[in-house]
Every structure is written in C-alpha cells, then in structure tokens.
Amino acid sequence: MPLSPDGSAAAPWPLWEVFVRPKRGLSHTHAGSLHAPDATIALQNARDLFTRRQEGVSIWVVPSAQITASSPDEKDAFFDPAGDKVYRHPTFYEIPDEAEHL
Amino acid sequence: MSGTALDSAVACYVLALGDDALVCAQRLCEWATRAPAIEEDVALMNIALDLLGQARSLLAYAGELEGSGRREDELAYLRDERDFRNCQLVELDNGDFATTMARQLLFSAYQFELYGALSSSTDERLSGVAAKAVKEVAYHREHAAGWVVRLGDGTRESHARMAAALGTVWPFAGELFEPAAPAELVAAGVAAEAPSLQGPWLSWVTSILSAATLDIPTVTWAPSGGRHGLHTEAFGYLLAEMQHLHRSYPGATW
Numbered sequence: 001m002p003l004s005p006d007g008s009a010a011a012p013w014p015l016w017e018v019f020v021r022p023k024r025g026l027s028h029t030h031a032g033s034l035h036a037p038d039a040t041i042a043l044q045n046a047r048d049l050f051t052r053r054q055e056g057v058s059i060w061v062v063p064s065a066q067i068t069a070s071s072p073d074e075k076d077a078f079f080d081p082a083g084d085k086v087y088r089h090p091t092f093y094e095i096p097d098e099a100e101h102l
Numbered sequence: 103m104s105g106t107a108l109d110s111a112v113a114c115y116v117l118a119l120g121d122d123a124l125v126c127a128q129r130l131c132e133w134a135t136r137a138p139a140i141e142e143d144v145a146l147m148n149i150a151l152d153l154l155g156q157a158r159s160l161l162a163y164a165g166e167l168e169g170s171g172r173r174e175d176e177l178a179y180l181r182d183e184r185d186f187r188n189c190q191l192v193e194l195d196n197g198d199f200a201t202t203m204a205r206q207l208l209f210s211a212y213q214f215e216l217y218g219a220l221s222s223s224t225d226e227r228l229s230g231v232a233a234k235a236v237k238e239v240a241y242h243r244e245h246a247a248g249w250v251v252r253l254g255d256g257t258r259e260s261h262a263r264m265a266a267a268l269g270t271v272w273p274f275a276g277e278l279f280e281p282a283a284p285a286e287l288v289a290a291g292v293a294a295e296a297p298s299l300q301g302p303w304l305s306w307v308t309s310i311l312s313a314a315t316l317d318i319p320t321v322t323w324a325p326s327g328g329r330h331g332l333h334t335e336a337f338g339y340l341l342a343e344m345q346h347l348h349r350s351y352p353g354a355t356w
Contacts, residue, residue, distance in 0.1 A: 013139065034141050037252070044245055045141040048148050 015064040016042040020056035028060050112225065113167035114187070115283040115293050117177070118329055120160030121188035124178055126209060127153035128344050132196055145245060152238040159231045179348035183338055184331040191274035193337040200267035203249040208271060210242035211307050212278045215299040224291035247310045254314025265316055272319040277326045
C-alpha cells in the first residue's frame with residue numbers, strides 16, 4: 001500500500017479492469033486488472049503492462065467497481081438450463097453446396 | 103570538411119545523443135522495485151528500456167563512424183567520466199519521484215523536438231533511429247506530463263514538492279539548447295540546430311506547467327559543460343555502478 005509522506009497508509013489506488021483488442025475486427029478481450037489513480041493513468045499503465053509485446057491496437061479500461069458480475073453461487077441457475085437445449089445450436093440445417101464460407 | 107573529419111564530427115554528435123539516452127536509462131533503472139506502485143515501476147522500466155535501445159543504436163553507429171573498432175559495449179562501459187558527452191540534466195540524482203518526473207518532462211520534451219527534427223536528417227542512419235525513437239519519446243513526454251500535472255495540481259504537499267523539483271532541474275535545461283554540433287553539420291542537414299528547438303520545447307512545457315499550476319522557475323545560474331566532458335559530482339557514482347560489472351569481468355555474458 002502506498003504511504004503518504006507522514007508515513008501513514010494513503011488510500012490505495014482504485015482497481016481497473018483492462019480490455020485489449022488484439023487487432024482490427026476482433027473484440028476487446030479481458031486482459032487483466034491494475035491499480036491507477038484515474039482513468040488516464042489507468043490507460044497508460046495498461047499500455048505498459050498489457051501491450052508491451054504488441055498484443056493490441058486498442059485498450060479499454062473500466063473501473064472494477066462498475067462491473068456487475070454474475071455470482072458463482074448462481075452458476076447452476078444461470079447456466080445449467082442451457083445445457084440440454086442443443087437445438088439452440090445451428091446444427092440442424094442442411095447447408096446447400098452453393099453456400100460458401102459458412 | 104574532408105570525409106574523415108566529417109565522420110569524426112558526426113561520431114562526436116551521435117555519441118552525445120547516445121550518452122544522453124544511456125545515462126537517462128541508467129538513472130531511471132534505479133527506480134526498479136522502488137517506484138510508488140508496481141504499475142509505475144513497469145512504466146519507468148519500459149521508458150528506460152526504450153532509452154537503452156536508442157543508446158545502443160546511437161553508440162554502435164558512433165563507434166562505426168570513429169573507425170577505431172570500439173563497439174557499443176566498449177563505449178558504454180570503458181570510457182571515463184571526462185569522455186562522456188551527455189548533458190548534465192540526465193545525470194542528476196533521482197531525488198524524490200517529483201524530481202525524477204520533472205527531469206523526465208524537460209528531457210523527453212527536448213528529445214521529442216530533437217528526434218522530430220532528426221527524422222529528416224540527411225544522414226540516413228540517424229534519421230532512421232530518430233523516426234523510430236520519436237514515437238517512443240512522445241509517450242515518455244506524455245507519461246511525465248501526466249504526473250507533473252497531477253502532482254502540481256494535487257495536494258498542498260505534492261504541489262510544494264513538484265515546484266521544488268522543478269526548481270532543482272530547470273537550470274540544467276539550458277544546456278540542451280546549446281549548439282551540440284559544428285555549424286557545418288547543421289548546414290549539411292545532418293545535425294539538428296539545437297537553439298531552434300527551444301521555442302517549441304518551451305511552448306509545450308509551459309502548457310503543461312500551466313495545467314499543473316506551476317510557475318516557470320527563475321533561473322539564477324546556468325550549469326553547462328556536459329557536451330565537453332564536464333560533469334556533476336553525481337556522475338562518477340552513476341558510472342561506477344553502471345560500469346563495475348563489465349570492468350570486473352570483461353566480456354561477461356548472461
């Protein structure tokens with residue numbers, strides 16, 4: 001934890017989630033998280049921490065506190081009902097020979 | 103100038119630019135594991151690595167132009183204090199974080215103008231290095247500016263420390279704009295005309311200081327001499343740390 005000049009514990013920097021787009025046409029993907037005092041510095045830090053090896057062409061940073069996440073406790077109720085509904089996958093169609101790139 | 107004399111003049115100029123980058127990189131490395139936060143630690147080391155990369159290209163080129171067979175390692179590790187041509191600004195002690203950021207603001211802003219001008223140097227090797235480096239230092243400049251503004255326009259404590267830091271490093275900026283190359287090199291389009299960089303430099307730095315609610319310090323003295331091998335007391339200690347491994351174990355490799 002950072003210390004203020006009088007030696008007491010300063011308020012820690014807030015946490016930010018970092019999303020990186022690897023290249024044009026792909027979506028931003030969660031890359032990790034970091035601490036920063038504000039959004040601009042969060043972007044700079046993200047650039048230094050997550051794109052040092054040319055991993056990206058675009059970065060989003062989002063305050064972690066702003067993310068509403070599904071709870072692991074609700075995992076069954078949230079995700080299991082989709083488990084036996086194979087008809088939601090588009091696998092029951094005959095694909096005509098003329099249709100390319102499907 | 104004859105061909106050899108010209109090469110020698112360019113070598114001297116390139117060496118000074120390389121020494122600036124090398125010494126600044128070495129100073130920044132002292133922050134490793136000591137920065138205010140781990141994110142900032144990585145940021146400073148990235149900047150140091152960029153500068154080290156510039157130094158390598160420039161010192162290697164200077165060695166070739168010299169024709170004495172000295173490579174980048176010999177130039178970095180086996181020269182003594184009086185043979186280094188870096189400006190005194192980059193060798194100043196890191197001080198507190200504010201001092202390091204003030205120094206970086208002035209230096210990166212200078213490098214930005216310098217490499218911008220050298221991108222169109224008639225020396226292709228130099229213009230190549232500069233064109234790549236100008237993007238790197240554009241980021242260094244923004245990084246430093248971000249902290250100077252936040253600390254300057256922050257709390258009473260951070261403002262006081264940022265103002266003091268600026269006062270410490272500011273007089274050393276004057277040396278950056280002294281002619282660093284013979285007039286022939288400037289006329290031939292090889293070297294940048296250092297005094298002409300000061301206007302745009304000052305204009306940008308002033309805009310940042312204004313956002314940071316900081317005043318330009320009153321200059322009471324004008325230290326100089328780095329380009330002629332005259333350095334501050336702090337420099338010998340920096341060289342001792344930077345060079346001792348290579349001098350103790352010549353040719354050591356990982």
